[in-house]
Amino acid sequence: MAGRLPLDRPPRRAYDCAMLNTAFRCGLGIALTVLICASASAAPAKPPTIVLVSGEFEYKSAETLPVLRKQLEAKLGAKCVYLARPADPKAQTIAGLEALDTADLAIIFIRRMTLPEEQLAHFKKFAASGKPSIGLRTASHAFENWKEWDRDVLGGNYQNHHNNKLATTVRVVPEAAGHPILKGVAKEFASPGSLYRNSPLPSGSKVLLMGSVEGKPAEPVAWTHDYQGTPVFYTSLGHPEEFGTEAFDRLLLNAVQWALAQPVRKTEAAGAAEPVGFRRVGVADFDKLWREKRYTVLDVRTADEFKDGHIPGAVNLDVLDDSFEKKVAALDKSKTYLVHCAAGRRSATAAAEMKKLGFKSVVDLAPGFNGWKAAGKPVEK
Structure with a gap:
């Protein structure tokens, strides 16, 4: 009928108001979404939880890991949990390993322990959890009842070490010079510890540092490895005299940030600017x-x-x-x-x-x- 709107269409004024109302609601929804996202991104990130485990006596990790713990808390804002083997060398237990169940990163410095199966299970569970691990020095032969740990998880191949009296020189692998873990690390430095023999490494391990002693073939001393999609870093360095040096402290701080998928930022290492x-x-x-x-x-x-x-x-x-x-x-x-x-x-x-x-x-x-x-x-x- 002339002069009348179709029955399925509301009057123009009502129609326009409905359209404006819909547009307003959409715009408000978008604005709220942006605001929520912005608020979420602005919220402070939860500090990572790092568990440091000492289980050896030869390299004084019960003294050096607590120092590293303080560095990680002060320089990276991490929440750290320190666990240690009892002082009795015969003790084959580490209390508190349940902390690994909620950790974001594990730093392991253990040597030839035969842990009870229920305690070893925490390490196995953590390794399979998709969360990163860092192994220091004797971690390559950490568990007597889990020998596969070295090759499978750390990507290593420990075969003892060279004579303690041979001076070890460590050098950056040229092809790896751009790796985040090596940011700010000297291209060459000395290690006071004996050189571990780890050659040949599994094919998936990517070498960052090589060490050499007089008259012997060079050996890998630091590398990354992918264990079931999880990043792992290992270094055979870790002699007590290395803690507090510029090169080693820088290496560890970088490795922690890399393992946690954080940008490797320049942090002041513990090594003194003056030779002390x-x-x-x-x-x-x-x-x-x-x-x-x-x-x-x-x-x-x-x-x-x-x-x-x-x-x-x-x-x-x-x-x-x-x-x-x-x-x-x-x-x-x-x-x-x-x-x-x-x-x-x-x-x-x-x-x-x-x-x-x-x-x-x-x-x-x-x-x-x-x-x-x-x-x-x-x-x-």
Whole structure:
């Protein structure tokens, strides 16, 4: 009928109001959604829970892991739980492993334990949970009743270690230099611990650091591994003298952030900017200190070796000479000394003697003059 609207269509005014009402509701819904999402993203992230487990005596993890715990809490804002094996070496138990059930990351430093099955089950459950793990040094042979742990979970192949007296030099694998775990880690540094033999690794393990000792093939000392889709990091480093050094602390802090899928941000490692105490370093760190021209270089080789070539500005004091102790005792014990020999053995002896005499700060060049010369560093006669 002319002048009338179809029966299935409301009057225009009512229709327009309905459309406006619908549009308003949609717009309000979108705005609320955006607001909720923005609020959620602005909410502070829940701090990750990290469980650190000490279960060995050889490398003093009962002393070093609590220090690491404080670093993780202070520098990364993590909530940390520390668990330890009883002081009795015969004890084969660790209380409180239920904490692994709610952990976001486990850091494991255990050696040759035969845990009760109900306790070992917590480690197995955690490994299968899809949450990351970090293994330190003896973690490669952590469990006597779960030997597959090393190869399957850590991606390792532990086969004992080289002689403790051989100086270990650690170097970044060139192909891995851009890996987040290596951010800010020196390309070369010394390790005071013996070099673990882990070659060959399973095909899925990706090597980040290699270690070498004189006369032996290089060995992997740090790598990542994928266990059933879960990221795992392991390093055979972890000697008590490594904790507190710039390279090792940086490596650990980076590894924790990487394992938690966090951006690896620059955090101040615990290592002091000034050389304090007794440290063994690689050529790069030794060279950096030498170039500052503030420290005395002590060449503890023989006089003949010194004449054949030495680091510019070095002072020769033969550690094997009977007069060494008397001569070195006359030096200012409050100053820092950069010490080296040919390959790292005699300088280690000299550093130990200087420590006994009351010196406060000695930096020992682990690869010795041979490593310095091979790296193309300055030499004079």
